[in-house]
Amino acid sequence: MSVKTDKIDRLSELSAVKQEEQGVSLWTEAFRRLRRSPSAIIGASILLIFVIVAIIGPWVAPYSPTDTIGIREGVVKSGQGIIPGASAEHWLGYDHQGRDLFSRMLVGARQTLLVGVISTLIGLTIGAIIGGIAGAAAGLGGRVGRWVDNVLMRFVDIMLALPSLLLAVSIAALLGASLTTVMIAVGLVSVPIFARLLRGAMLAQSGGDYVLAATSLGVTRRRIALTHIVPNSLAPVIVQATLTLATAIIEAAALSFLGLGNPDSSVPEWGVMLADAQSYLGIRPGLAIYPALGIIITALGFTLLGEAMREALDPKLRK
Amino acid sequence: MTEVLVEVDDLKVHFPIKRGAFFDRVVGHVKAVDGVSLRIEKGKTYGLVGESGCGKSTLGRALLQLTKPTGGTVNFDGTELTTLPTKQLRSMRRRMQMIFQDPMSSLDPRQNVESILTEGLQAHGIGGDRAERRKLIAKTLDAVGLPQWALSRYPHEFSGGQRQRIGIARAVVLNPDLIVADEPVSALDVSIQAQVINLLEDLQEELGLTYLVIAHDLAVVRHISDTVGVMYLGALVEEASGDDLYERPLHPYTRALMSAVPVPDPEVEDRRERILLAGDLPSPANPPSGCRFHTRCPWAQPTRCGDERPGLRVIGTGTHRVACHWAEQIESGEIRPHAVTAEVVADGAGAVEAHGTLAAALETPGGPVV
Structure with missing residues (x-):
């Protein structure tokens, strides 16, 4: 038959196939967009490498990160300002105590990742609980709800009013210097961000028509909050969590740099390594540059992925 | 029933x-x-x-x-x-x-x-x-x-x-x-x-x-x-069975509303009578006294309209209810429409009566022009 009818046949075939398909949820669609975003691919690749290094680092490191080979062999005399740089055996040279810098970088990745992830989780959990309760109370709870919301948010405002580094320093000083302290301090600092973000998103959602629709269906308020409002408010929180991972790593490094991190330098951590390097900046700037590069690149990876996720989850923001 | x-x-x-x-x-x-x-x-x-x-x-x-x-x-x-x-x-x-x-x-x-x-x-x-x-x-x-x-x-x-x-x-x-x-x-x-x-x-x-x-x-x-209710500023002004209301609108506001519906016949459309209302919808925070509509009503009378709020009352067939003091007189043509000076309403409380005659008012010199 004619070309025209052929075309129509093909079209109906195509649409028939489409009808068989499953529905595409917003999450699936967001993931599709994410896969097409170059910055998401770059960010994810950086993070993949970082995570792999963090996991297998201790096994592939050529030397023990605590072995002071350089001093034993008499090559490193940091008192006299002699710290040899890169060589065939030691790719990044020695640190001030004669330890292999490359091995320390590899092993230190795990600590850095751990600090970032755990402190973000602390901030996310506490922040989401406070923000979630406040948001649900303000949106659906009537007079009592507004009161609960007010109390919680004023508490968050107090946290927000303190400079974050000062807050972290005082928490760290209060609990004593250790890696756990750094995680708690960095985590708590990010609590207000998550709380406010989730509450705001939930408030915006609870004014929506579909919440009214659910109410008119006879769904309980608790169910509405959990099945409608929270899932629809999560996107900005997820994005913020990814971006916070980057700042958490930097902040943890800053706290370590200020001497509030793990005092036991046998466990390498990029922030501590950076702090240790400050006395030898003039002799071997590499001691500071390599850990700093590690921190910057990792933070960049999280930021790239976070920004890409923001665009994927909310296509309206795309330029 | x-x-x-x-x-x-x-x-x-x-x-x-x-x-x-x-x-x-x-x-x-x-x-x-x-x-x-x-x-x-x-x-x-x-x-x-x-x-x-x-x-x-x-x-x-x-x-x-x-x-x-x-x-x-x-x-x-x-x-x-x-x-x-x-x-x-x-x-x-x-x-x-x-x-x-x-x-x-x-x-x-x-x-x-x-x-x-x-x-x-x-x-x-x-x-x-x-x-x-x-x-x-x-x-x-x-x-x-x-x-x-x-x-x-x-x-x-x-x-x-x-x-x-x-x-x-x-x-x-x-x-x-x-x-x-x-x-x-x-x-x-x-x-x-x-x-x-x-x-x-x-x-x-x-x-x-x-x-x-x-x-x-x-x-x-x-x-x-089956039944249609017309609302104006938070209250019902008229209620009647569908056809009754459309054929015989009694409340001035309903009349204005009906006259705004275009007719899909160019000749009728050209000669169609239109009632243009002057002024804006008054603020529901500070509704006019008496009849809510009296500030914009082309049939408003000096008595009653401004100080007595009309309730819905049955007129004619028994299902037709109107909230207007002068519904019968308006229908019989006893009361003629007049121009309405638009009131410039300030936001919220304290409406300033500026009596600025808006262009809209000029367009309704005698209400419905046949």
Whole structure:
């Protein structure tokens, strides 16, 4: 038959196939967009490498990160300002105590990742609980709800009013210097961000028509909050969590740099390594540059992925 | 005499206006709905028309107790809703459903159709197990004209008309007695509007539904309604059977409203009489004294209109009710329309009477020009 009818046949075939398909949820669609975003691919690749290094680092490191080979062999005399740089055996040279810098970088990745992830989780959990309760109370709870919301948010405002580094320093000083302290301090600092973000998103959602629709269906308020409002408010929180991972790593490094991190330098951590390097900046700037590069690149990876996720989850923001 | 399903008496919804940085101070009230009484008969359709901001949507929501009324009563099939405890009200909600204007924002974008339709059933424990629910949902999908493959789809994958069908299915699946349809078709294309209206009519016939249809489209309301109520500034100004109201509008506001409907005949359209209202809709926070409409009414009289608020009273056939002191005289032509000077209304409280004659007023030198 004619070309025209052929075309129509093909079209109906195509649409028939489409009808068989499953529905595409917003999450699936967001993931599709994410896969097409170059910055998401770059960010994810950086993070993949970082995570792999963090996991297998201790096994592939050529030397023990605590072995002071350089001093034993008499090559490193940091008192006299002699710290040899890169060589065939030691790719990044020695640190001030004669330890292999490359091995320390590899092993230190795990600590850095751990600090970032755990402190973000602390901030996310506490922040989401406070923000979630406040948001649900303000949106659906009537007079009592507004009161609960007010109390919680004023508490968050107090946290927000303190400079974050000062807050972290005082928490760290209060609990004593250790890696756990750094995680708690960095985590708590990010609590207000998550709380406010989730509450705001939930408030915006609870004014929506579909919440009214659910109410008119006879769904309980608790169910509405959990099945409608929270899932629809999560996107900005997820994005913020990814971006916070980057700042958490930097902040943890800053706290370590200020001497509030793990005092036991046998466990390498990029922030501590950076702090240790400050006395030898003039002799071997590499001691500071390599850990700093590690921190910057990792933070960049999280930021790239976070920004890409923001665009994927909310296509309206795309330029 | 048919059975009355819903009886609303002197319903009021006043929203407080709050001011103050630290402590909220109530400085006034927006009287969105201010004393509305109406009855909806079982199996019938009550149409509610009025311009935007007149409180018709708020009335619909207050009727369903989605917005708590400030005063008045709502009697639903013998049960007083305004004083009903939350729990009983929640189970009562199965019997009164709502259809929304915007089918996109009234559907949760993260729920697929099956989940949307199951939610109400779950909330009321209807349908027992999953298989039985699926059967019920499948039947409802058929009834609203949606294909079965829609079940696993999400709202954003449908067209506007289909989305509205999902919204209708969500209401109908619970087998309710009353459906409040708030502008059910105004977000849709004209071609789709007719389909959805017909669907609503078919469902009414099949399931014996009672509707309260809120709309600003007079043609839609006339087509679907048995009784039509006209709202102005939070109150009913006229109520009559559909045809009666359209053929013989008695209230000046209704007359103006009707005269705004274009006629699809160029010759008639050219000679059509039009009543242009002067001025803006007064603020519901500070409604005019007496008759709410007297500030814009071309027939307003120096006596009564400004100081005595007219209630609905029966005129003629027995079902036609009008809230106008001079309805008979206006109809007989005893009172002639005159020009209205528009009042410049300042925002909120303290309306400044500036008596600036707006261009709109100039266009109505003698009211209806034949």
